[in-house]
Amino acid sequence: MKVLVTDPIADAGLSVLREAGHDVETNYELEGEALLEAVSSAHGLIVRSGTEVTREVLEAGENLVIVGRAGIGVDNIDIDAATDHGVIVANAPEGNVRAAAEHTVAMTFAAARSIPQAHVRLKAGEWAKSDYLGAELNGKTLGVVGLGRVGQEVAKKLDSLGMDIVAYDPYISEERAERIGAELVEFEACLEAADFLTVHTPLTPETEDLISDAELELLEGGYLINCARGGVVDEDALAAKVEDGTLSGAALDVFAEEPLPEDSPLLYVEDVIVTPHLGASTEAAQENVATSTADQVSAALAGEPVINALNAPSVDESAFPRIEPYIGLAETAGKVATQLLEGRMERIEVAYEGEIAAEEVDLVTASALKGVFEPLEWQVNAVNAPQIAEDRGVEVTESKTRQAEDFQSLISVTVSDGDDELTVDGTLFAGDDPRIVRIDSYRVDAIPGGRMVVTRNTDEPGVIGLIGTVMGSHGVNIAGMFNAREAIGGEALTVYNVDTEVPDAAREELEGDDRIIGVSYITLDGGL
Template sequence: MKVLVTDPIADAGLDVLRDAGHEVETGYELEGADLLEAVADANALIVRSGTEVTREVLEAADDLVIVGRAGIGVDNIDIDAATDEGVIVANAPEGNVRAAAEHTVAMTFAAARSIPQAHVRLKGGEWAKSDYLGAELNGKTLGIVGLGRVGQEVAKKLDSLGMDLVAFDPYISQERADRLGAQLVELEDCLERADFLTIHTPLTPETEGMISDDELEMLEGGYLVNVGRGGIVDEEALARKVEDGTLEGAALDVFAEEPLPEGSPLLGVDDVIVTPHLGASTEAAQENVATSTAEQVVAALEGEPVMNALNAPSVDESAFPRIEPYIGLAETAGKVAAQLLEGRIEGVEVTYEGDIADEDVELVTASALKGVFEPLEWQVNAVNAPQIAEDRGVEVTESKTHQAADFQSLVSVTVSDGDEDISVDGTLFAGDDPRIVRVDGFRVDAIPHGRMVITRNTDEPGVIGLIGSVMGDYDVNIAGMFNARETIGGEALTVYNVDSEVPDAAREELESDERIIGVRYITLNGQA
């Protein structure tokens, strides 16, 4: 079969393809009409960041089975269009883990000992030995924000150098952290205790600008290192805090805008070290990425599972119509449950009752996990969600029963932090109309869509009126309301569908009333 490679990859990857018997065609300058012509008879396409894989490109390739991205980022690939065309999109997220971790360690040493600054001055003829009094890593505390693959590798390397480890990651289990020798803490505690802070969390709406003036003040006297994603650290605030002495120094390999603009405030601060996104720039990393991508292409062309597919469900074709409506339902239940649980997720249980228990529900369970992890993990989907759970030490259980008390089929997603758990149950009305029918044991009939507010309060007169009044004061329109209670005068739970974002101030005002036990704002369907 023909594999078209339009961006340079390591020869090791090309060898994997040829050894499998495939024809490899390279076209590193292809674009426009030439790209459309070249891809027309291709069975697989391998790209890096240089080729834009648009809907037009995908529609021109009738025989295309897979697009392999030799790297992690897929911003240049129209995944929705690929899905529409039945084309698998796969990336190589693990090939550069070691390289990124090693660069993090290198940048940590560079910041601690002012290596680049001293180098430049000595090259310029200055013997500035007395100007640089460095910090040793041994005995210092390393704060890690994001304990995923790279964060875990950094933890192992710096733990071996005698550092104490604290980490902030709401989606890693305590057991996995214990294995790494890291203490899980909240973000504020992580910042206040850290002598060195490294960042390895994906860039999401929740993490964008997460480290700014207030957070940097908590890191007073420390160093910040970011080889993860640009945009998580407020670069102007960081430049100020290093320049005014709040921080001892910083080292960054990634930036909100790349290439880094000439006018960036980071460039004017001597104790801020910058490198041009070199985290994955090692020969070994490039070979790993190339071979990983090639192996996935070979698997797809041979009809085998693709480990890092971003959009490819795996289920028997004849069974798919029966489980398809439950895929979105399970994902939604997972999203709601995860956003309701305030603690760190240690376990996820997915339970099937009634007719759905007769089906192969592996894909449905994976979709529930996708919903649970989506607020955190970049590019999570039903294919890679189980691996994310394994990487983070989250225990996943699946159970079935053919008995369903009130419904023909019921899907329940329960998330637990080890002490507390939250369950969200869903079903389908009229075959394909999803409903949330139970939240933490409270019976409701809620439409899972858009923006939702879930309140818990004492069951007494005037509380629902108060909630409606406060929502109105903040110009939040209530589109629907579904109420349940334990007993008369006991605890009540209400689900509100709302038309706009609920400001923090509105939630704070509600929670200041002693009758309100808690208010949670839930977003679904890509809403903010």
Template sequence: MKVLVTDPIAEAGLDVLHEAGHDVEEAYDIDGEELLEAIADAHALIVRSGTDVSRTVLEAADELVIVGRAGIGVDNIDIPAATDEGVIVANAPEGNVRAAAEHAVAMTFAAARSIPQAHMRMKAGEWPKSDYMGKEVNGKTLGVVGFGRVGQEVAKKLDALGMDLVAFDPYISEERADRIGAELVDLETCLERADFLTMHTPLTPETEDLISDEELELFGEGYIVNCARGGVIDEDALAAKIEDGTVAGAALDVFAEEPLPEDSPLLSVDDVILTPHLGASTEAAQENVATSTAAQVVAALAEEPVANALNAPSIDETAFQRLAPYVEIAETAGKVAAQLLEGRIETVDVTYEGEIAGEDVEFVTASALKGVFEPLEWQVNAVNAPQIAEDRGVEVVESKTRQAEDFQSLISVTVSNDTDEVSVDGTLFAGDDPRIVRVDGYRVDAIPHGKMVVTRNTDEPGVIGLIGTVMGSHGVNIAGMFNARETIGGEALTVYNVDGTVPEAAREELETDERIVAVRYITLNGQ
């Protein structure tokens, strides 16, 4: 079969394709009509970031089975269009973990000892020995924000060099952190105790500008390293805090806008070290992503499971047709449960009742995990979600019973930690109408869509009116309401579908009323 490679990859990856018996066509730096012509009879396409895999390109490729991205980022690939065309999109998220971790360690030392600054002054003919007094990392505290694969690797390396470890990650278990030798703390404590802070969180709406003025004040006279994603640090605030001496310095490999604009304030601050997104730029990392991508292409062309598929189920087509509606329900229940639970998630329990308990539900469980972890990872999907759970030390429990009291089939997703748990149940009405039917035992029959608000309050006159009034005063329209209560005059739980974002001020205003127990804002469908 024909494999078209339009961006350079390591030779080892090409060797994997040749050894599998495929015809490999290398066509670098092509676009437009040339690309459309080259891909017309291709069965697989391998790219890096240089090729724009648009809907037009995908529609021109009648034989295409898979697009393999030799790296992690897939911004240049139209994944919805690929799905529409029945094309698998796969990436190589593991290949550069070690390279990214090593770069973060290198940047830590560069910041601590002012290596680039001293180098440049020596190149200019100076001998500035007395101008630089470095910091030793031994005996200092490393704060790790985001304790996934790369964060754990950095922690291991710097722990071996004598650093104490504290970590902030709401989705990692204490047991997993303990195994690495890190103390799991909240963000404020992490910032206050760290001498060096290293960022390893994806860029999501929750993490954008996670570190800004207030956080930098808490952090104080230390060094910040970011080799994860641009945008998680407020760059203007960082430059200002380093300039006025609040923060000692920073080393950054990633930026909110890349290439870094010429007017970025980071460029004018002496104690900021900058590299142009080099975290994955090692020979070993490039060989790893090339061979991993090639192996996935070989698997896809052999009609075998693709390990890092971003848009393809790992179950047979017949079973998927039956289970597809429940996949969405499981994912939604996971999203809702995760956003309702306060604190880190230590256990995810997925229970199947009724007819669905007779199916192979491995992919459905993985979809529930996808919903739970979606805010935490760059490309979480039903294929890699179980591995993410393992990496984060989250226990996953799957159980089945053919007995279902009220529904033909029911999926329950329960997330919990040592102090709290939240359970969300979902089912299908009339075969294809998804509903959230219970939240922590309250029967609600809510339509899971867009943006939702879940409130707990005392069951007494005027409370629902108060909630509607406050929402209205903040410009939030309520599209639907689903109410349940334990007993008359007891505690009630209500799910509201809303048309717009609910500002924090609205939630705070509601929670000042003693009748309101809790208010949680939930977003679904990527909104």
């Protein structure tokens, strides 16, 4: 498959893609129509911050499976448009975490001790020792706005140097903050308490100019450090507050416009330190983000889950081996359920019992939805399956219980058309051997795969023989059979694995017999 790389990444990442057998095209000058033409034949697209991946680009990429961002920030990618088109967006959040955190710490020290200013004056021949009275970090309070991966790493490093840590992040639990030595507080309280404030938020409409005049007033006497995203801090206001002495100093590695314009006021205030977006500029970081992104692109193109997907359910790398076998099982249960219901889909419930209920199962649920929707010939994958459900008014619920009566772990997919509903239960034998173990109230042990026929019939002698005879007369070989019944003489359900497609004539002949209640032909496209 073709992978288009439009911003420079480390050679190690390109090697990963080529070793996986992909055709890698690098072109770092693409824009406009040339970019649209190049992406039209690409299955994967890798960018950094230089390429704008707009809705128009995503529409042009008819074959696109994934856009990989070699880094953390995805401000340049229209994620909503990607989701609409079923395109995965993934970044590399771990690859440059250490580098970004270390640069933040370095900038904090540089601001506290006026290191660049003293360096410049000494190089110019001045021994300005008495002009620089620095601030020690020990015993001071660090305010962290955004306690994500980098924010947490910075907090841990500066906590170990004797700083007290307060943090503002509405999306993290108090327990998690406490584990890294931080006290969660409200936004204004964080600014007021901080001697040094470090910013680690993405740039969104909500965070643009998050810190401006009023907020900087709350930081009076302190230092502001921003090595996260440009535009979060009002640069004009910051320059003014440092110049008039409201703040003791600032250090920035990122800017609203890059490269930083020559007329930026930040360049003309001595106690504002600036670096040209160096946070991820270490050899190790560049190699890490390149290989991480390449690995995720390769996984997506191979039809495997993507660890750091931003618009699809994601899972921690350490937890993935525990849920991986259930992804295909859930999809298969969904496919079986929707083909057996054969009605308009109004509600889907995915239920987890036993050990699997202790895991993060968003990716498994999305796979179940994919399985439900795919036989309906909707253009669906794990990226857009939840969105498809919402757009089409299909109610989706998820439930968990650690109790499981008969199995170590069980997944149930229930589909309903508003009047009738049908449930398919699946489990794993011996760790990774999938089984359909219940269809509605019928206990079966069916091996899902390829083509299947599910019959409902009266439980009386000769019915199974009839089914076998009719199948044989139409050239359909039965590879396996799994039978269940409610009670002797009641209704029975049988699952048949067959080697070839079952012709309509065979199903019509079977349903013409009064003992046959229903016949459903199911295809799983090769199964699990």
